[in-house]
Amino acid sequence: MPGFELFDETEKQQIDEVMEKGFTFRYNFDGMRNDVWKARELENMICETLDIKHAHLVSSGTTALTTALAAAGIGAGDEVIVPPFTFVASVEAIVLAGAIPVFAEIDETLTLSPAGIEAVITPKTKAVNFVHMCGSMGHMDEIKAICDKHNLVLLEDACQATGATYKGKALGSIGQVGTFSFDSVKTISCGEGGAVLTNDESIYNNAHMYSDHGHDHIGMDRGAESHPIMGSNYRISEMNAAVGVAQWKKLDRILEIQRRNKKALKDALAQYPEVSFRVLPDEAGDNAGFLSIMLPTEARAQEVTKALGEAGVPAVFYWYGNNWHYLKNWKHIHEMKSCAKLPIDLVADRPDYNNVQTPQSDAIMSRTISMLIQLSWSEQDIQSRIDAFAKVFKK
Numbered sequence: 013m014p015g016f017e018l019f020d021e022t023e024k025q026q027i028d029e030v031m032e033k034g035f036t037f038r039y040n041f042d043g044m045r046n047d048v049w050k051a052r053e054l055e056n057m058i059c060e061t062l063d064i065k066h067a068h069l070v071s072s073g074t075t076a077l078t079t080a081l082a083a084a085g086i087g088a089g090d091e092v093i094v095p096p097f098t099f100v101a102s103v104e105a106i107v108l109a110g111a112i113p114v115f116a117e118i119d120e121t122l123t124l125s126p127a128g129i130e131a132v133i134t135p136k137t138k139a140v141n142f143v144h145m146c147g148s149m150g151h152m153d154e155i156k157a158i159c160d161k162h163n164l165v166l167l168e169d170a171c172q173a174t175g176a177t178y179k180g181k182a183l184g185s186i187g188q189v190g191t192f193s194f195d196s197v198k199t200i201s202c203g204e205g206g207a208v209l210t211n212d213e214s215i216y217n218n219a220h221m222y223s224d225h226g227h228d229h230i231g232m233d234r235g236a237e238s239h240p241i242m243g244s245n246y247r248i249s250e251m252n253a254a255v256g257v258a259q260w261k262k263l264d265r266i267l268e269i270q271r272r273n274k275k276a277l278k279d280a281l282a283q284y285p286e287v288s289f290r291v292l293p294d295e296a297g298d299n300a301g302f303l304s305i306m307l308p309t310e311a312r313a314q315e316v317t318k319a320l321g322e323a324g325v326p327a328v329f330y331w332y333g334n335n336w337h338y339l340k341n342w343k344h345i346h347e348m349k350s351c352a353k354l355p356i357d358l359v360a361d362r363p364d365y366n367n368v369q370t371p372q373s374d375a376i377m378s379r380t381i382s383m384l385i386q387l388s389w390s391e392q393d394i395q396s397r398i399d400a401f402a403k404v405f406k407k
């Protein structure tokens with residue numbers, strides 16, 4: 013997954029251009045910047061490559077989620093459906109918006125299941141935060157139909173899925189609003205950065221205003237701009253955007269390498285009857301940042317994780333056991349604990365987060381192992397992984 017593996021002179025040249033000719037602020041300063049506009053340039057490239065009307069860059073994937081929720085009208089007291097297998101930012105963004113996270117079951121796509129979503133819809137449900145975990149999608153036609161039927165905003169967290177598609181459409185552009193992360197370990201890296209994606213003009217206008225103190229960005233004089241809404245500062249800097257400009261030009265190459273490397277490992281694992289694979293509703297659109305497999309039992313998954321480690325295979329993730337990507341081990345989320353009182357503390361009938369039950373997701377995640385697909389692997393690196401598999405998996 014990590015685009016940083018391909019950092020070279022081109023990222024440096026882009027930063028140099030900002031330092032020598034441009035300016036670090038993404039708006040205004042027209043007289044000083046010699047027409048260097050890196051954030052705009054990257055936004056235009058994203059829209060063009062992915063056939064999306066609007067992309068708005070922000071400071072991170074997390075602030076992209078916060079911005080997307082606000083821009084789509086999700087706020088205090090609204091229920092937002094979210095998966096138990098995700099990065100914790102998905103939940104934080106909802107809570108900090110004053111909204112109420114409601115956990116639903118995933119299926120073997122490792123993303124929210126259509127039935128799981130339907131089971132938890134209430135009159136207060138306003139949105140689904142659909143997370144395209146590990147670079148690929150769920151059953152998007154069904155998910156979209158359910159959201160439309162119940163008048164819910166489909167927010168696609170495509171933070172791990174830049175460049176992935178479903179039936180030809182970019183992940184992040186199927187629902188009303190989507191997000192990317194360009195943090196240090198994502199498919200495309202700006203160092204830190206993120207993007208809000210939408211085909212909806214009013215969501216776009218809300219997003220650029222909300223992420224910059226409500227500025228309307230009309231005209232050439234920041235001091236004279238009006239502020240139709242309140243917002244905050246989630247701006248990206250021109251230096252981070254510049255890194256992204258160089259990285260975005262490598263997207264096709266990154267996807268090609270990931271898909272080739274993943275295929276080699278997947279083909280090698282297919283011969284082991286005990287291994288099954290994550291369900292991919294449109295395999296051609298997978299961004300191939302991870303290979304996820306399922307073993308027959310939890311005990312066997314733990315044994316295999318350990319054996320792969322001992323065989324020297326790095327970057328093997330047993331998410332069910334870690335405390336960063338699965339609800340089971342998120343004590344701070346169970347207790348809704350922050351450093352100060354939260355909006356959700358005022359909600360009397362909020363879910364009891366200490367007792368959220370997701371047995372179907374537990375049964376899947378306890379048997380699932382993911383391997384990071386890297387860009388820098390040599391043929392030899394791939395072969396040594398395949399050799400390690402022969403020692404670990406049962407014929």
Ligand SMILES: *Cc1c(COP(=O)(O)O)cnc(C)c1O
Binds near residue numbers: 074
């Ligand atoms: C990385 C990530 C985020 C947050 O992105 P940052 O840029 O690190 O803030 C959100 N959701 C998912 C699924 C992620 O993987």
